[in-house]
Amino acid sequence: LAKTTQPISMDSYEGQEVNITCSHNNIATNDYITWYQQFPSQGPRFIIQGYKTKVTNEVASLFIPADRKSSTLSLPRVSLSDTAVYYCLVGEANQAGTALIFGKGTTLSVSS
Amino acid sequence: ETGVTQTPRHLVMGMTNKKSLKCEQHLGHNAMYWYKQSAKKPLELMFVYNFKEQTENNSVPSRFSPECPNSSHLFLHLHTLQPEDSALYLCASSLQQGAREKLFFGSGTQLSVL
Numbered sequence: 001l002a003k004t005t006q007p008i009s010m011d012s013y014e015g016q017e018v019n020i021t022c023s024h025n026n027i028a029t030n031d032y033i034t035w036y037q038q039f040p041s042q043g044p045r046f047i048i049q050g051y052k053t054k055v056t057n058e059v060a061s062l063f064i065p066a067d068r069k070s071s072t073l074s075l076p077r078v079s080l081s082d083t084a085v086y087y088c089l090v091g092e093a094n095q096a097g098t099a100l101i102f103g104k105g106t107t108l109s110v111s112s
Numbered sequence: 113e114t115g116v117t118q119t120p121r122h123l124v125m126g127m128t129n130k131k132s133l134k135c136e137q138h139l140g141h142n143a144m145y146w147y148k149q150s151a152k153k154p155l156e157l158m159f160v161y162n163f164k165e166q167t168e169n170n171s172v173p174s175r176f177s178p179e180c181p182n183s184s185h186l187f188l189h190l191h192t193l194q195p196e197d198s199a200l201y202l203c204a205s206s207l208q209q210g211a212r213e214k215l216f217f218g219s220g221t222q223l224s225v226l
Contacts, residue, residue: 032212043114043202043217044155091211100211102147102155 004088009107018075020106022088025069033064033071034100036087044087044102048073075108083110115139118203118218126226127193133221135186135203141216143209144186146178147202149220155202161186162209193225 005023012018024033032051036044048055050062050071061074075082087105116137125131135144146158160168161180175197177189186203202220206213 034212034214036215041200041222042219043116043204044215045114045217046214049212049214089211100215101157104154 004090004103006086006088006103006106008104009109011109011111012078014079014110014112015077018078018082018108018110020073020075020086020088020108021070022073023070024088024090027068027090031068031090033062033068034089034091035060035062035073036089036102038085038087038105047086078108078110080110080112082108084108114216114218116203116205116216116218118201118221120221121219122222122224124224124226125190125193127195129193130189130191132190133188133201133203133223135188135218137184137203137205137216139205139216141205141207142183143206143213144180144183145204145206145215146186146188147204147217148199149202150199159188160209167209190223193223195225198223198225 034049035047037047038044048057048060048062050064052064055062063072085105085107087102089100091100119134143162145160147155148158149155157170158172159178164180175192179187200220200222202217204215204217206215
């Protein structure tokens with residue numbers, strides 16, 4: 001599985017847009033990019049998944065450039081409740097016997 | 113509510129005890145996972161079951177013994193644990209095993225080994 005690199009931590013204020021970038025230089029042709037959110041003492045929660053260009057849902061947007069060597073999770077107008085750890089994972093679609101491996105993630109702290 | 117329920121939420125045990133963690137999912141999924149999360153460390157994948165068959169054992173010590181009697185239930189049997197085994201143990205499920213599959217996690221069992 002492709003290795004990912006994310007910033008260890010980020011700080012923001014309520015109402016700001018937050019962009020967390022993940023590098024995955026060795027991403028394979030069939031790999032998808034998935035982001036999870038984790039609050040303390042809880043399991044991670046799926047946020048968004050994409051393969052190329054842009055994906056948007058009710059929670060976030062995911063921007064993937066043409067070379068796919070990085071991706072950016074965009075959280076619009078964050079609130080205090082968005083304080084959490086955010087994980088970027090890459091993995092190959094339809095590869096049997098594969099499970100997602102989590103890295104260290106990015107700890108986002110939102111202040112008022 | 114994710115549809116994945118773990119019990120107990122908290123567990124304190126001595127090194128000579130035997131206990132079991134239980135995970136149940138009501139999502140109709142066919143793959144189930146155990147992850148371990150120690151303080152300030154990344155999640156570590158421990159075991160994977162796909163259609164009741166164990167497909168991955170990530171070099172986990174034998175004092176951890178998983179059991180998957182059906183696609184809806186997953187157990188982790190614990191015996192003669194060490195203090196360094198204290199951690200949050202998370203269960204997850206997905207429609208089937210695969211890197212693209214969306215994982216649904218339970219709230220975890222916070223284990224303390226004395």
